[in-house]
Structure formats: structure tokens, C-alpha cells
Amino acid sequence: MTVTFDQVRELVDRLAPGDRQRLATYLAQTTTAVRDTGEPGEAFRQRNLQAWQKLLAFHATLAADYPQADVAAQLDRDRQERDTLLRRAGEG
Amino acid sequence: MYTLDANIFARDANPRDPFYATCHALLERLASTAAPVIEPGLLLAEVAGAISRATRDPLRARVYLELLRAIPSLTFAPSDDALAEASAYLAADYALRGADAVYVATARQHNSTLVTLDREVRERVITIVRVLTPEAALAELGTE
Numbered sequence: 001m002t003v004t005f006d007q008v009r010e011l012v013d014r015l016a017p018g019d020r021q022r023l024a025t026y027l028a029q030t031t032t033a034v035r036d037t038g039e040p041g042e043a044f045r046q047r048n049l050q051a052w053q054k055l056l057a058f059h060a061t062l063a064a065d066y067p068q069a070d071v072a073a074q075l076d077r078d079r080q081e082r083d084t085l086l087r088r089a090g091e092g
Numbered sequence: 093m094y095t096l097d098a099n100i101f102a103r104d105a106n107p108r109d110p111f112y113a114t115c116h117a118l119l120e121r122l123a124s125t126a127a128p129v130i131e132p133g134l135l136l137a138e139v140a141g142a143i144s145r146a147t148r149d150p151l152r153a154r155v156y157l158e159l160l161r162a163i164p165s166l167t168f169a170p171s172d173d174a175l176a177e178a179s180a181y182l183a184a185d186y187a188l189r190g191a192d193a194v195y196v197a198t199a200r201q202h203n204s205t206l207v208t209l210d211r212e213v214r215e216r217v218i219t220i221v222r223v224l225t226p227e228a229a230l231a232e233l234g235t236e
Contacts, residue, residue, distance in 0.1 A: 022201065022202070022203065025201075025202060026093075026202065026203065044126065044164060045126050047164055048123070048126045048163065048164045048165045049123050049124060049126070051159070051162045051163040051164060052119065052120075052122065052123030052163055052165075053123060054159050054162070055119075055156075055159045055160065055163065056104065056116070056119060056120065056123070058155065058156060058159055059101075059104045059105040059116075060107075062105045062143070062147070062152065063105050063106055063107055065147075066146070066147045066149070069105075069106075069146040069147045070106050070109070070146060071102040071105045071106065071139070071142045071143050071146045071147075072099050072102035072103045072105070072106060072109055072142075073146075074102075074142040074143075074145050074146040075098055075099055075102045075138060075139065075142040076099070078138070078141060078142060078145070079138075079189060079191050082190065082191070083189045083190065083191075086190060
């Protein structure tokens with residue numbers, strides 16, 4: 001079934017303000033690439049893939065340069081410590 | 093759209109981690125599919141802090157932030173009053189830790205699927221947000 005723009009607009013008009021805001025946020029996020037760069041889909045995918053690959057390469061380099069460092073364990077400890085501090089502050 | 097717990101990124105930096113293979117495969121799949129990811133701004137501070145504290149190398153942590161921000165399919169939700177309030181109520185109502193509540197609130201506000209290794213979080217919020225393990229998210233995204 002094909003949905004027309006006018007049909008969608010009519011439905012949007014019926015949304016609650018909060019849901020309309022969520023829809024606006026969703027559309028803004030999913031169309032960022034087109035709006036900001038005008039890139040065709042394939043160009044966006046390639047640029048996106050390269051950016052992800054840089055991040056994953058960074059993870060690998062970090063692991064190689066700091067074999068004893070466990071970032072995930074550090075993150076868990078940080079969260080646990082913060083939670084404990086907040087709970088103590090709440091009890092005090 | 094997916095919202096990944098910070099630990100999924102962090103575990104990819106340790107090949108000895110028991111969840112490394114799954115987390116790495118998931119990040120690779122998100123890269124190849126360009127599936128949209130939305131994260132709370134808190135992710136940046138959490139991971140940068142953990143990298144800096146674990147390696148004592150603040151410059152690396154700075155570089156990491158730039159790499160995260162440069163990914164076109166990964167956006168950061170604004171840390172506004174609405175998110176803070178939603179996080180606080182979720183933390184109270186579902187007995188979540190503060191950071192976990194922020195990820196849940198972000199996923200809920202943006203109708204995103206939360207992906208986390210934390211079973212306790214998954215069990216507590218399954219009625220209010222779509223939540224998956226990294227394995228399940230990987231299966232959903234399919235294999236190449």
C-alpha cells in the first residue's frame with residue numbers, strides 16, 4: 001500500500017505534542033546525511049564505513065599499546081563507585 | 093535504531109574479554125549496514141574517562157571522542173531537562189543505576205532498541221523499551 005504525503009501529514013496532525021516531538025527528532029536523525037551533505041546513499045555508506053573502521057582500528061591499537069588496560073572493567077568500576085557514592089550521599 | 097551501552101564499545105578494546113568477539117562483530121555489522129545508532133551524550137564522558145583512567149593516556153581519550161563524533165550514522169541525543177527527568181524517574185521506578193537509566197531513557201525517548209550485556213537491566217526494563225543482547229542484535233542485523 002502506498003501512503004501519500006498528505007495522508008502522513010493528516011496522521012501527524014492527530015499526534016499528541018510529545019509524539020510529534022519524537023517524530024521530528026526521528027526524522028531529523030534519519031535524514032541528517034541527506035540534509036547536511038546531499039550525499040547519495042552509497043557515498044554516505046562509504047564515509048560511514050570508513051569512520052567506523054577508524055574507531056575499530058583505534059580499539060585494536062589501544063589493546064596492543066596497553067595490553068594490561070581493561071577499559072570495560074574500568075568503566076564497570078567507575079559506574080559502581082559512582083553508584084555507591086550516590087547511595088551513601090542519599091543515606092547520609 | 094539502536095542504543096548501545098558504553099560497555100559494548102569498551103569491550104571491543106580488549107581481545108581477551110569473553111564478550112569481545114560478539115561486541116566486535118556487532119560494531120562491524122553496524123558499520124557495514126549503516127544502521128542508525130543514537131546514544132546519550134553520557135557515553136562520551138563514560139568511555140573517555142575509562143580510557144584515560146585505564147591507560148593514563150588522556151590524549152588517546154581525546155582522540156577517541158573525535159572518532160566517535162565523526163561517525164555519520166551515530167548521533168548523540170541532547171542532554172536536556174527532559175532526558176534528565178525521564179532518567180531520574182526510570183532510575184526510581186525500576187531501581188536502575190544512574191548511568192543505566194540514562195541509556196534506557198534515551199532508547200525510550202527515541203523509540204530505539206537498547207542493546208546491553210547487563211542481564212539485570214534487560215530484565216527490569218523489558219516492559220518499557222525494546223531491549224536485546226548484543227548476540228540478538230547481531231542476529232537481527234543479519235550476517236554478510
